[in-house]
Amino acid sequence: MSKKEENVFKEKPQFQTCYLCSGPVSLEAMFCCCCNALQKPKPNMSHYAILDFSILLYVEESQLEEAYIRRLSLVHPDKFVNASEDEKLNATLWSASINKAYEVFNNPVESLIYWLKIKAPSFNPQKPSITVLEKIMEMEEALSEAEDKEPLKNQLIVAYKKALSLANIAGNKGNYEEGIKFIAEAEYWGKVGKRYDCNFESE
Amino acid sequence: MTFLQLCEPGQTPSPHEEENVPQEEGLAVGIDLGTTHSLIAFSVQGRPVIFEDNKKRAFLPSVMSIDEYGNKKVGFEALDVLSQHPNSVIRSSKRLMGKSLKDIQISNMNKMHHVDEDNPSGMVGLKVNNQRITPVEVGMNIIQSLKMRVEKALGASVVKAVVTVPAYFDDAARQATQQAAELANIKVLRLINEPTAAALAYGLDQGLEGLYAVYDFGGGTFDVSLLQLEKEVFRVLSTGGDAELGGDDIDQVIADCWLKEKAIKATKQLYQQLLFLAKKAKEHLSEHEIFKEGLKIEGKEISVSLTLEKLQHLVCPIIEQTLACCEATLKDKNKSVTDLKGVILVGGSTKMPYVQEKVAAYFQKKPLCDIDPEKVVAYGAALQAEALSKGAHHLLLDVIPLSLGLETMGGLVEKIIDRNTPIPVTKRQEFTTYKDGQSGMRLHVVQGEREKVKDCRSLASFSLKGIPNQEAGHARIEVTFQVDADGLLTVRAQERVTGINQEVQVKATYGLDEEDMTRLVLEGFEHAQEDMNHRLLVEEQVEAKRILQALDKALEKDGYLLQAAEEKVIRSKKEICEKRILSTDRTALQEAMKKLEEVTENFSAKRMNQAIQQSLRGQKI
Structure with a gap:
């Protein structure tokens, strides 16, 4: 699988004002650089920005774990027990955003869908083709009848x-249409598999 | 020049007495508010100490007595009253936290407790010697008594605490526990889960790393948590429990067995006495083969006995159930016992050698009990209290024990947050109106794993009013669920067009009882298929009703487009649909709706045509 890193398009820096000291704070920053107050996370901030990633097609597990703990240890409410009510709330909001981002990247299908949505803004969730759907339905029927479900x-x-x-390869080649097609298939297999307790993490 | 201060031999003050006692801000302690007994601990530089009373006793019995004059006693003094006046003593009140009278009656717990049956609203009340008291107040008295120990010993006031709760405690019970501490003038730094506190104590003290299970079998609750312990990061992956199965329940089986043996009828007073003896027998048999003791009933002397073999026979089904919970919790994360590096024992009931044997056999490894299983939770709480008040490097990450959701049309539950989701968590979901011009919406917050509202527990209910007049399905109501680091839920609803806001912090008026929690999770597995079918049926019914309403409106408005015969056919097919909506046969309903669609095709075409004509006419100037 490719671990190609995309060049991030850098926008001109934009600022907001710190809610506490009114100093300038860059939009996606956690803390005010003047007074060090924890800021409110910007609504609609991307999951990549939340974890301090650039936009990656494939987030490696070790990379995700490291970022998750690193970011969370900065903003977890346990670090703000003696802080103001504002900061406590911001800590809860940041931590919840980090948990959400982790949830997305920890699921290979959701992670790729998220990437495709950013790369192809016209992304529409699709159903797999009729032939694929038929295959999936056949499998589901076979599973419901089989005595030994393991094979x-x-x-x-x-x-x-x-x-x-295949979805990852297509994505890597910049062939988003095809990526969307294959990820829809993977999503459907995943849904059926979940009903039968398939362990997708197994080798 | 200063002299070195030397103490009398053996009277060197403990480190906390001299240094590190922050005089101005007060102390931050850890409190383990248990079902049978409670502890208070204080940590200095990562070394927790449990405070004893003036007779060197660490455990404070979670017992309170009230006499006819309203005099209250807590702990050992209250326990002394038990044998003489069992009706003046309140025990195991933790099991009543956040529950309503109805909950208690359903689970038959009113036999065990002095429940005030005349007061059905809100949280259950107790009535002892004609004095009313709530479980929250009992908790407050116990906490106050613990607090006094520390204040007497250190001469500093206790102002903040980390308080532990069973992992499986619901929102109402957590709120009630927090309230009890606040009534005792203690600011709760954090509510933490008991198994998590225990894992923290092991992690910090012994530097454990890897995947561990915590088997927490206490006086009134059973919790199991799966944790990934790393250097400075303690992370709960999943949690389960079965609160029907505390040490109290073991005492009850023993007492019930004696009652059956002796064929005697139990008065409340006798039953209390038997429970007391059962507990004694259970502890005695940890070191002996047989227990024998006499007691007086209405002047007659009888003797009760129990062999170790009999005890094991009685307890076995209870332990099997706890192990089934462990199995489910491991399976939730696709793990098996072989993935575990170890299992940590917590809670008084794990002191029974038989429990340890069974746990060792199931997990295929010798369980850890290097730190006293009855004290480890208090140690963990004290360590976390120090970490929170002074700042620490470690991170404690926990999850919610049961799914949270909202009631939708047809009595179904839309899950918003799944169980075992890491906290803090915020989730949003959009809902819409069901009828044209609908101006209000009732939001009913529920907790549980089942698909139907009636099988889950109700946490709170509130209404969103003033939705602007729109067609069905056009309004956009965004509902936000937020669970904070204490595991407490806040629900917010907003109408997106007008920005009307409603917020509700789920309050401890009506709680989910722990037994129910277990039942809800287990039934969720068992009934998944049944629930799914029901869900499909209800969805079909809701959709059919919507189509029929739309058809009614169309017929009223544009019925003149149809010939009498055509209209008659439509009406007859519609009638069939209306009947089938009331039945539970989904296929029959689907067929009827399909036929209705066929006969209305022409009508729809005519209406469409007419609409186009009208709009064209409108464009003419």
Whole structure:
């Protein structure tokens, strides 16, 4: 899988004012550089910005874990027990945003959908093609009838992983249309698999 | 030049007595408010100490007595009253936290407690010697008594605390616990979960790293948590529990067994006595093979006995149930016992050798109990209190125990936050109106794993009013659920067009009882398929009703476009649909709706045509 890093388009710096000291604070900063007060997270801030990432097609697990703990240890409400009510609330909001971003990147399908939404703003959630849907429905039927579900579950996991890696390859090539098609397939396999307790993290 | 100060041998003051006692701001302590007994601890530089009373006793029985004059006693003094006047003594009141009278009656707990049956609203009340008292006040008295110990010993006031709660405590019970501490003039720095506190104590003290399970079997609750311990990061992955299964329940099975053996009818007073003996027997059999003791009933002397073998036979089903919980909690995260590096024992009930044996067999490893299982929670709480008030490097990350959701059309639950989601968490969801011109909306917040509202527990209910007059499905109501680091929920609703705001902090008026929590999770698994079918049916019914309403309106307005025969066919098919909506046969309803669609096709075309004509006419000048 590619770990290609995209060049981030840098906008001109924009500022907001600190709610406490009215000093300038850059939009996505956690703390005011003048008075060090924890700012309110900007609404609609991207999950990438929340974790201090550039826009990545593929977020590696170790990278995600490291960023999650690093960012959370800065803003967790436990660090603001003696702070003002404003800062306490901001700490809760930041921590909740970090938890949300972690949840998205920790799920390979959601993570790729999120990336595609940014890369292809016209992204529309799609259904897989009829042929693929038929395959998925056949699998579901077979699973519901089978006594020994394990072999089928393994097949399902393979199909899921194949669709996911094809979506990643397509994304990496800049072929967003195809990426969207394959990620929809992976999503559907994932939903069926979840109903039958498939372990997608297995090797 | 200053002289070195030397103390009398053996009288060297403990470090906390001399230094590090912040005189001005007061002390921050850890409080373990337990079902059977409570502890208070204080930590200095990562070394927690449990405070004892003047007789060197660490555990304060969570017991309170009130005599006919209203004099209150707490702890050992109250326990002394128990044998003479069991009706004056309140025990295990933690199990009543945040519950309503109805909850108590359903779970048959009113036999165990002196419940005030005349006061059905709000949280359950107790009535002892004609004095009314709430479980929150009992908690407050216990906390105050603990607080006195510290204040007497150190001469500094206790102003802040970390208070522990069972991981499976719901919102109402958490609120009630917080309230009890605040009534005792203590600011709650944080409510933390008991198994998490225990893991923190082990993590900081012994530097444990890896995946661990905490098996917390206390007096009134059972919790199991799965934690990833790393250097300075203690992270809960999932949590489960079964609160029907505390040490209290073991005492009850023993007492019930004796009652059956002796064929005697239990008065409240006798039952209390038997429970007391059962507890004694349970503890005695940890070191002996047989327990025997006599007691007096109405002047007659009888003797009760219990062998170790019999005890194991009685307790076995209870332990099996706790292990089933462990299994489910591991499965939630796709883990098995072989993935675990160890299992930590917490709670008084894990002192039974038989419990330890069974746990070791299930987890395939010797469980850890290097730190006293009955004290480890208090140590953890004290360490966290020090960390929060002085600042520390470690990070404690926890999850919510049960899913939170909202009631939608047809009595279904829309889950907003799934259980085992890390906190703090904020989730938003949009809802819309069901009828044209609908001006208000009732939001009903529920907690549980089931699909139907009636199977989950109600936490709070509020109304959003003043929605502007719009067609059905056009209004946009955004509902935000926020759970903070204490695990407490706040719900906000906003109508997006007008910005009308309603906020509700879910309050401890009507709580979810712990037994219910277990039931809800377990039933959620069992009934998943049944729930799914019900959900599909209700959705079909809601959709059908919507279509029929739209058709009614169309017929009223544009019925003249139809010939009499056509209209008759439509009306007859519509009638069939109306009947089938009331049945539970989804396929039959689907078929009827399909037929209705076929016969109305022509009508829709005519209406469409007419609309186009009208709009064209409108454009003519």
